[in-house]
Amino acid sequence: MGAQRQERADAARNRRAVLQAAETLLAENGFDHVSLDKVAAAADVGKGTVFRRFGNRAGLMRALLEERAVMLSEGIVSGPPPLGPGVPPRERLLAFLDALADLATRNVALLAAHDRACAEDKFSDPIYLRWHRHITTLLAEARPDLDAEFVGHTLLSMFDADLVRHVMNDGGVARLTGSLRDVASAFLGAPR
Amino acid sequence: MGAQRQERADAARNRRAVLQAAETLLAENGFDHVSLDKVAAAADVGKGTVFRRFGNRAGLMRALLEERAVMLSEGIVSGPPPLGPGVPPRERLLAFLDALADLATRNVALLAAHDRACAEDKFSDPIYLRWHRHITTLLAEARPDLDAEFVGHTLLSMFDADLVRHVMNDGGVARLTGSLRDVASAFLGAPR
DNA sequence: GAAGTAAGCGGACCGTCGGTCCGTATGGTG
């Protein structure tokens, strides 16, 4: 099935440069104040290049987040338990939330930028969708009586970048992971 | 205590006109695509007037939402139970969430516009703050073991305008209120 | 009712930003 034409060398180089530049800018100036003009300039690339490569702001942020989320994704579908398959849904869900918390706390700025960019129609964002589907599936097994889709959204709302930042500023990572497990337990019922 | 100078007649008239225009535009074109230029034009008022009166976009949306939320606020502090004081926190919290759901479903567009406008620093928005404090207080009574502040944010996330719209499009108001109670119950424990 | 003044008005103006367009350059290929 189609190798569908190799990406040209300069194109590949530029894509790396743009991603790199965006990441740097995001780390320096926090999540906001990172316009695509600046990214293009920092990557030493024309603005048009950025848009041709990533479509729009949301596309760029998505690509960036995807880079950071790829290990998580692989861990879910084929990694060892409890993140991967092979344990009861309860454990797997908790493991997933922990992993997500890890990802979120390590990349707050990026997450914030991504959220902002996808604000319009966030329920169609592929990354959000994937995470939501995973949660929903596990939840449906563990608590078939609940509206899994709705609860899935509620659970994911705990990883709202602003909330993560807010909680981390006042209680640190420990508070976030702790509260996270409390909330999850509330939905899953007592820890057996 | 200061009567601090009565608002001039034309100023009051203009404020009403702006609020009215904003509301209309919001109802016609959905939540987005309502720029302050358009509001000013529709109110037959200069743009500067809008900003002098409301400070910025967030201020206007807040004022608009405040109009709709005033009955709820009064109901909380001095209305009859179960919304007002006089019943156990459990009932009061559920009643509050129901009332909020009612407000939200009746004003999705406004809520969305407000959320968007306050996206930057939503935890400082007075309305959000008020609702959050109410929830937190009740929750701290009913479930002193939980991180009430965090759970408060989680509960309020269920009224995210996009989520409300999403759920209403696929299940209607009934689904929202139903799921809402399920989630709330999960936090509060079984209905005694 | 005239005069004085603080409050209010409006809309031109500004900077920023996401996104588009198109003439030009260049890497791959036969």
Added chain:
DNA sequence: CACCATACGGACCGACGGTCCGCTTACTTC
């Protein structure tokens, strides 16, 4: 080497939030 699809870059555009300032107007005082 010649050809062409692919990609490049940056000028350009429209929209928007917000500011500014010279002019107007509603109230007050006598």
